[in-house]
Amino acid sequence: MSNTRFSGHCSTAADYSSVRDIVHDRVGRQWCLFIDRDGVINRQIVGDYVRSWADFEWLPGAASAIRTLLEWAPYVVVATNQQGISKGLMTAEDVTAIHRRIRAETGRNGLEINAFQVCPHLEDAHCSCRKPSPGLLLDWLGHHPEVDPALSVMIGDSRGDLELAQNVAATTGGCLGVHIGDARAPVSGIDVSFNSLHEFTLAVISAQEELH
Numbered sequence: 001m002s003n004t005r006f007s008g009h010c011s012t013a014a015d016y017s018s019v020r021d022i023v024h025d026r027v028g029r030q031w032c033l034f035i036d037r038d039g040v041i042n043r044q045i046v047g048d049y050v051r052s053w054a055d056f057e058w059l060p061g062a063a064s065a066i067r068t069l070l071e072w073a074p075y076v077v078v079a080t081n082q083q084g085i086s087k088g089l090m091t092a093e094d095v096t097a098i099h100r101r102i103r104a105e106t107g108r109n110g111l112e113i114n115a116f117q118v119c120p121h122l123e124d125a126h127c128s129c130r131k132p133s134p135g136l137l138l139d140w141l142g143h144h145p146e147v148d149p150a151l152s153v154m155i156g157d158s159r160g161d162l163e164l165a166q167n168v169a170a171t172t173g174g175c176l177g178v179h180i181g182d183a184r185a186p187v188s189g190i191d192v193s194f195n196s197l198h199e200f201t202l203a204v205i206s207a208q209e210e211l212h
């Protein structure tokens with residue numbers, strides 16, 4: 001994509017160096033890349049929800065980034081809180097239809113997003129799957145014993161996503177947190193930070209080229 005915006009913070013040499021390590025440590029391994037949806041893949045709608053495909057807006061470069069990430073990570077899973085379902089603003093089927101479309105538009109060469117893990121519960125329901133609780137990730141990992149759970153990587157734009165990475169790591173022994181956003185959020189749990197999924201993917205590509 002040529003319309004990448006480099007406003008906001010610039011990723012540091014340390015971020016690129018960390019991505020080199022992330023890529024290097026996972027060569028030939030079975031592991032899963034978990035990606036938050038709203039604010040990472042598509043534009044977040046403040047105060048409302050993406051209720052249908054008409055509300056869905058790709059962030060610049062995100063779709064092509066996912067195609068590239070599918071060629072890197074053996075498994076790619078989207079993990080998203082969608083309490084609008086329990087609020088009755090949309091149905092689980094509406095959300096599934098959006099995810100089917102995301103999967104179709106990012107699939108290439110037989111590779112596609114492996115799963116969409118959705119928490120439909122209200123925040124005050126205190127379920128075990130609403131991020132930052134680790135349920136969405138641990139559930140998927142529990143069904144994939146061939147995957148090394150300690151090599152998990154969680155990409156997200158919110159504090160909750162980074163807390164999630166830490167909560168998963170507490171159980172699995174490892175889960176890196178990749179922060180996406182235009183400001184370096186002052187939260188712990190960030191291993192690397194990039195403006196966009198697109199920019200993170202460029203760092204992955206350059207790390208892969210260095211390895212070859």
Ligand SMILES: [Mg+2]
Pocket residue numbers: 036037038039040156157158
């Ligand atoms: Mg988000």
Ligand SMILES: [Zn+2]
Pocket residue numbers: 119120121127128129130
């Ligand atoms: Zn839940």
